[in-house]
Amino acid sequence: MPAPIQAVMLDCDGTLVDTLGDFDAALNAMLRQMRRPRIEREQIARFVGRGTEHLLRCVLALQDGGAMPDEATFNQAWAAYLQAYEQVNGTHSRLYPGVREGLAALQAQGLPLACLTNKPQAFARELMRRLGLAPFFRFIHGGDTFARKKPDPLPLLETCRLLGAPPAATLMVGDSRNDAQAARAAGCPVFLLPYGYNYGCPVEQEGADAVLPDLPAIAKRLQAA
Numbered sequence: 001m002p003a004p005i006q007a008v009m010l011d012c013d014g015t016l017v018d019t020l021g022d023f024d025a026a027l028n029a030m031l032r033q034m035r036r037p038r039i040e041r042e043q044i045a046r047f048v049g050r051g052t053e054h055l056l057r058c059v060l061a062l063q064d065g066g067a068m069p070d071e072a073t074f075n076q077a078w079a080a081y082l083q084a085y086e087q088v089n090g091t092h093s094r095l096y097p098g099v100r101e102g103l104a105a106l107q108a109q110g111l112p113l114a115c116l117t118n119k120p121q122a123f124a125r126e127l128m129r130r131l132g133l134a135p136f137f138r139f140i141h142g143g144d145t146f147a148r149k150k151p152d153p154l155p156l157l158e159t160c161r162l163l164g165a166p167p168a169a170t171l172m173v174g175d176s177r178n179d180a181q182a183a184r185a186a187g188c189p190v191f192l193l194p195y196g197y198n199y200g201c202p203v204e205q206e207g208a209d210a211v212l213p214d215l216p217a218i219a220k221r222l223q224a225a
Contacts, residue, residue, distance in 0.1 A: 005189070005222050007165035008106055009156060012117035012124055013048055014175035014196025016099050016215075017131065019119075020045055021092025022085065027059055029084035030077055036063055048197040049178045050150075051118040051143040056081055082120075089123055090130035096195060102215025103136040109223055114159050118143035118150055118178070138163065151178045153186035160188070173218060180206040191218050 013019045020041055028038045039059055047058040056077050060069040069077065106113060113136055117124050121142025128134040139162055143149045146158055160170045172183035175196025183190035184207070192208040193215070204211050212218050 003166070003169040004225065005111065005171045006169040007112045007114070007160070007163040008171045008173060008222075009114045009116045009159055009163075009188075010103075011150075011172075011174035011176075011179050011196075012115055012127070013119060014198075015096075015173060015179075015193055016103075016115070016133065017093050017095055017127065019093045019127070020048070020197075021094075022088050022090065023048060023055070025088040025092055026081055026085035027055075029088075030056075030080040031059075031063075033080045033084075034076060039063075045197050046200050049118065049176050049199070052081070052120060053078075085123060090127050093127065093131070095131060095133075096193075096214070098214040098216045100133070102217075102219050103133065105216060105219035106222070107136055109219070111222070112138045112163050112165070114139040114141065114163055116141050116150070116155055116159050116172075121145045151181035151185070153182055156182050156186035156188055160186070171222070173215070175203065177201070177203075177206045180208050191221075193218075 010016060023044050024041050027044060031038055047055050057068055060077060061067060115128060115137045119142055121144055124142045125140045128140055141155060141159055146155045148154045156172060160167045167187040170188050172179055172188045172190045175193050176198040180190050190208045191210045191212055192203040192206060194203050194211055
């Protein structure tokens with residue numbers, strides 16, 4: 001990396017937390033309310049990463065032969081999904097191995113941390129609170145915090161500014177091309193983890209600065225740099 005790391009931004013879903021169970025419960029509750037067939041977890045995993053709107057549109061289009069939903073259908077799905085997700089948020093989620101230890105190690109190095117996700121900010125903050133991760137983060141930003149979402153660089157650039165670190169010295173840690181593309185566009189270095197949701201593709205092909213097995217390995221890499 002060209003500059004010593006001064007701060008770290010971390011994605012949530014697929015990076016810190018396996019939230020596929022929450023998505024499964026909320027999406028299928030939404031589909032039941034709309035009198036539609038259920039969707040399997042393997043299909044859901046391929047749509048996670050670009051925010052709630054994208055997720056819902058992809059699920060509805062999958063069931064409608066690829067046709068994107070009209071506004072009335074989408075609005076019905078949106079209302080049903082938000083209500084369902086609020087009820088299950090964190091209930092079916094689990095931390096990936098080493099996450100708590102890795103965050104503690106990064107914090108011990110004096111690095112300010114931000115959680116930067118595309119899920120709605122209120123859901124992200126509540127999830128971090130329920131899982132006991134909120135104290136690690138100076139900021140928890142969601143897909144509705146800024147005018148645009150990842151892979152647009154805006155959320156990263158604004159978060160770098162709030163953290164008080166230049167993009168070139170602010171590491172983005174994620175699990176998908178979404179994070180890699182946003183980091184490249186923002187001028188941030190990026191490390192990817194291999195166990196999350198990357199649209200069914202290996203993260204090794206996304207052009208990250210490194211692919212490391214878990215968060216403690218990232219903390220060790222930074223400490224040794």
